[in-house]
Amino acid sequence: MLSINNLSYFIGGRALYENASLHIKPKDKIGLVGLNGTGKSTLLKIINGDFQPSSGEVQKAKDCTIGFLNQDLLSYQSEDSILDVALEAFKETLKLQDEIDAVLKQMETDHSDEIINRLAKLQDRFEANEGYTIKARAEEVLEGIGFNTKDLSRPLKTFSGGWRMRVMLAKLLLEKPSLLMLDEPTNHLDLPSIQWVENYLKTYEGAVIVVSHDQEFLDNCVDTIVEVSNGTLTVYSGNYSFYQEEKKDRMEIQQNAFENQQQMIKQTERFIERFRAKATKSNQVQSRIKALDRMERVAEVVDDNISVNFKFRFSQKSGRDVVSLDHVSKSYGDLVILKNSTARIERGDKIALIGANGKGKSTLLRIIDGTEPIQGKREQGHNVIKSFYAQHQLEALHVDNEILQELQQAGSGKTDTELRNVLGCFLFSNDDVFKKIKVLSGGEKSRVALAKTLISEANFLLLDEPTNHLDTQSVNILIQALQQYEGTFITVSHDRHFIRGVANKIWYIEDHQIKEYPGSYEEYVYWKSQQEELKVQTGSDKKQKTENKKKSYSDTELNQAKNELKKKEQQLAQIEEHILKIEASKSMMEGQMADPEVFSDSAKLETINKEYQKLKEEEERLNSQWEMLVEEIGELQETLK
Template structure:
């Protein structure tokens, strides 16, 4: 179908591709992956003819039709409604429609047989091309991509860039080309639209090449993975999960080959060094030197997926109830978002707020973060709750003249430079990268800086709106690891389902203007919701998981007034915090003992320390529960 042979593409002094080869077969559904800057978009542009290779060839049949979705299409403008824009895909059908209209007008005055024959031929071709159904097809695909009947009547120019990109995608899908080339097709889609696109692409009979950072999407759609790395293209015969397993196996083999070769090289070098000075052995030494020079070297394996270890700090533990929403309603002039809804965020919750665009996800986040106060009902923040709110518009608040390290120093002065550089290193800013000015960074790099800032805040509650936008897979994986280590509470909006499945322990979804809760992971929710769509009665919303029994509140003498009660409770709380700090210190000391290699072989001692460790952990848990109860009582008295 398409043959890429010995492809080289140079960008200045750098070769993005160096004699790369790849054959694309009919019907293959391919994920083109690789780190940012390795030339994925460049390769698509070479395939469609927008860029010319430095050397090598890209061969294909002359009649091959291609549909190419890329971010440049955001500049497309039209004052036609979006149905007509989408129907531009049917060039021949539209031409025939106009010709038929012209012939029908002529027939009002001219009844010649020649005109009737022409009309019959045109109508026959129009019917063969399914011309009478093209408008229905356009409506169907636009609906699948999230456009309501009313929105389909609006002009393209009245939509924002993300929605215009959906129209361009609809137009390309309606063309039904032999091969689809899709560069980040899920960037501007909400979850229902992504799921619709997955089903559409799985049923598509042509070939597909997808560039995407959405692991879940790739796993659902593709049956081949092609990695662009170090100027080469490597093919894996499966989806993204298969690629990860297969690559790990290949790397293990490569790592073994590298170690064996290094051992052999060192052995040869020792022999050469030993015999080089002896005249009788000099010839043999020279022969071995030539052999080493000719040896094809095996590269060591690069670690593309670093593990990170964040040291989160927040000076105060929050109370049990972090945020409480009661009878909250939110309306815009022509749209009602929330209607008399209640919700509760508890300490330790990691919540994913999901749903279609326009259902109120970002609005709910802004209310929870106290960034939107134009609503009815009440939003109550719990005792000792400190909040950090991350949203994409906050990229604009970065100080452009600051260096990256300066931006974090100003925001988190309590952290040392070493700690800040460690955090930035986790977000792939290493060495002198930390001295780059914000103004020279890409959108994805700015997003990583803003996230690093959010994670250095002294906050026990994180509110995150689309934190994975502009992040590649490696950066998303780093963010997942960071949030898994975060011991506070968080709520996040994202359309990256792999990210949500690895971060969230509860799912919130807005339905009928109410916030509903599913007590489980995203994958569990997805399976439940799929069953519910088929038969709502067979899959009722599961009940929340039962809470552990909390200690009884401290009973205060009736004779004491409110001020006296508060003083006594705060004294108890301070004492309890000292006990918790002491218990935490003991737990860490025991963890250090358990990690000590010297006691691994001392079975009895290891058992004793482990038993003491488990008991101390239970004591710490009990102290923390007592703290939550006391904090709740203080909050009630203060309100």
């Protein structure tokens, strides 16, 4: 379907790709992984035709269509409702609808066979395109990725960038291109929406390439991993967990080959050095020199899985109670977030606050921080020193500072050597620490802001979506850092791998109350599934009770039910007879409207058409009554069984 052959792409003098190749087949589900800055997003833009390769080529089949979700779409705005924007995915069908409307308008004065035939053809094409279902499909996708039904009529421009990105994702999913390319789609989705997209992509009919740092998302929706590293594309035939294991095995084989080759090279070099001056060995020496020159060198393995060791320093420990919320209420107009809710954070708690967007997670974080007005009581414990990380912390970085300088001004009291060690843990080594903040990527700025948060002497951290913009390696570093953190923290996150690695308690907001599960995310997921099964079982029990209740009816009640059943069956027969008469009248009128003599008499045609419409309305009313009676008769029949 699409082939990348001997691709090279240079930025300045640096090769981002060099002779890289990849073949994408229909229905491939590919996860594109690699460190930030290795060129994952660039590759998608090359495939999309936004960038031209320095050499090599991208070949695609003639019928291959490409849909590309990228971060540039964050700036897209429109006066149209989000439903109308999503419906733009069906351009051809919408055009047909406009043509049908125009023909119907024309038929008010023109009743020729030509115009009737044209309408019939347009309607056939519209039906073949499933035009009558496009609105329902658009609503299903929009609601699947987190929009409420009442939001669908709101203009796109009234939503934040992240929500606008969801609309663009919905539009792409509805377009169903041959190749769907998604660049960090989970950055703008909450957990329920991520799970919905996972299920959608599993059954997606076309090919998919996803750039994501969400390891569980990749595990659940891709069957191939392509790693971008050292300017090449390496394919692993499995999901992310398979890739991790397979990469370990490959690295071990490569390291052994490297060590064996190095040993052979040293032996050869010793032979050359020892016998270089002997004429009798000159042929052998020259032969070995040429062999070394021709040898294809095995690269030494560079392990991306960095183990870090943070030394957190607190000037004081907090008291046992860190923050207490008593009978707290919070609302924005008619939107109620919390209502008379109570919660406690104790020293040593590692809390993950999860759930759908719009439930108030970030608001709750600000309430805990003490920066959000509330009704009720918030009390901070003894000796609590807070540090808050959120996406706006990136904007608070001083863009003209160097990275090291930014940390020096954070007031941590650490020496330059200690600060450089911390920055090394966050992948800023050697001269990287002297880079200006203003030249850093979003992911690099996130790492700097996180480093600033972690070097503070805070014994209570509030972290709002800390993994956004981080690559997989950086997420793993953050997990290790928080595992070594001896203070207390609460984090809002949709990254399940991250939550599994750091949380010992799970919080969520339900029915305007803060709910707590006192265990790991793995245990919470199991508990939640058990609760869902219990609900299903409870529903079955209620049904059984209803069945038992039916069996306990008295003879009098059963006789009343028999009489009621007979009465309703008679009503049903009368309605069916009436419907048949209406259908016959409609058929006769349709014949009259098709008569050329009637076409030529617009007054007569209009009179017949009005009567026809009245009959349709009456038919719809009777059909509704018929459906209601059928349900009532069914219930009575069940009672009498």
